[in-house]
Amino acid sequence: MNHRKVDSSIYVAGQLPYKGGELLGHGILGRDVDLETARELARQAVVNCLAVAAEAVGGLDDVRIVQMLVFVASTPEFGQQSMVADAASELLIDVLGENGRHARTAIGVASLPRNSPVEIQMICTAA
C-alpha cells in the first residue's frame, strides 16, 4: 500500500519519479545523471508523494509536511545530495506554503529500485 495512517499522521511509502507509468530516469549521480536532471526527478518523486497524501487526506488543503527523506543514488565522490533535495523542498513550499516546511534528511545511496536516481519518503499530517 502506498500509505499508512496513525492518528493524524500519514506515512507515505517511498516514491520513485514515475510519470504516466514510466520511470523518468535511471542511473547514478556523479557518473551518469547530472544535477539538473536529478532535481527534476526529485520534483516528480515529491509530486507523487503529494498525490498519495492528497488521496489519503482527501485533498491537499489540510496536509502539513513533517519529515522528508531524500535518497539519491550516488558515487562515493558525489556530495551534492542537498542540492537535489532542495528541488523537492522548494516544490513543497511553493505548493503548500508554511504547511510545506519540513525536517529533511538527504543521503547518497548505492542504488535504488529499478535503478532510479532518486527516491523520496515522507511523513505528513492532516491539520
Place this chain on the structure above:
Amino acid sequence: MNHRKVDSSIYVAGQLPYKGGELLGHGILGRDVDLETARELARQAVVNCLAVAAEAVGGLDDVRIVQMLVFVASTPEFGQQSMVADAASELLIDVLGENGRHARTAIGVASLPRNSPVEIQMICTAA
C-alpha cells in the same frame, strides 16, 4: 535498546538477519549474494522485527505495522531492492493479515553492520 514506545507507536531498531545468535549471510547484492538468498535474509530480519514488536506489546494480536524501511547492501548496478523487500512485506501480511499492511521504502546501501546483506527498521502500533 531494541525498541522505543511513544503513545501507541513502537519504533523498532534496525534488525539484521540473525538466527540463534548467528548472522545468516554476508555481502552485497549484485556481487556476492543472490536474490533468493537475500529474500530469505529479509524474511529473517522481519521476523526479528516482529519478535521485538511482540515483546513490546505482549503478543502479536494487537500489532499493526505502519512503516518499514528495507536496506539492501547493493552494488551501483543492482536494482531489484523491491524484490528483496517484497519477501518481508509478504511475510508481514501472511502473519498479520490486514494489520500487516504498511508503507514501505526499499533502498540499496553501500554496506551494513557486520557486512549483513539486509537490515530492516519498522514502526508499528498497538491497536
Place this chain on the structure above:
Amino acid sequence: MNHRKVDSSIYVAGQLPYKGGELLGHGILGRDVDLETARELARQAVVNCLAVAAEAVGGLDDVRIVQMLVFVASTPEFGQQSMVADAASELLIDVLGENGRHARTAIGVASLPRNSPVEIQMICTAA
C-alpha cells in the same frame, strides 16, 4: 527548517558534524576516514541534533530520544557502522540518562552531503 513538531514528537532534520560553521571531516569509512575519527564526528553530529531538540523544546530536561538513524559513508567492505553509531548512542545516554535510550538503525551509505562521513537524524519527544 531544522525540526518539525507533531504533538509531542520532534522530528530533527539530518545533522552533519558541523562545529563553528565548519564541517569537521570529509570522506568515506574504509577508505579515507578511520574509526576513531568517525566516532568523534558522530558525537558532533548528535550534539547538533541535541541542540536542535533543546531549541525546539526549550532545554534538554524534558527531551526523550525515540529513534536515531545513523548514516555512515562507507565502502562496500566496511562493516563497523555500529561502532560509529555507538559513540553517538553513548553520548545520548551520558547526557540524558534513561531519557537518552533509543531505537537505533545504523547503515552504510555511498556518500553524504558535502562528503561528510556521518549524518544523524533523530526523533524525540518532549516528556
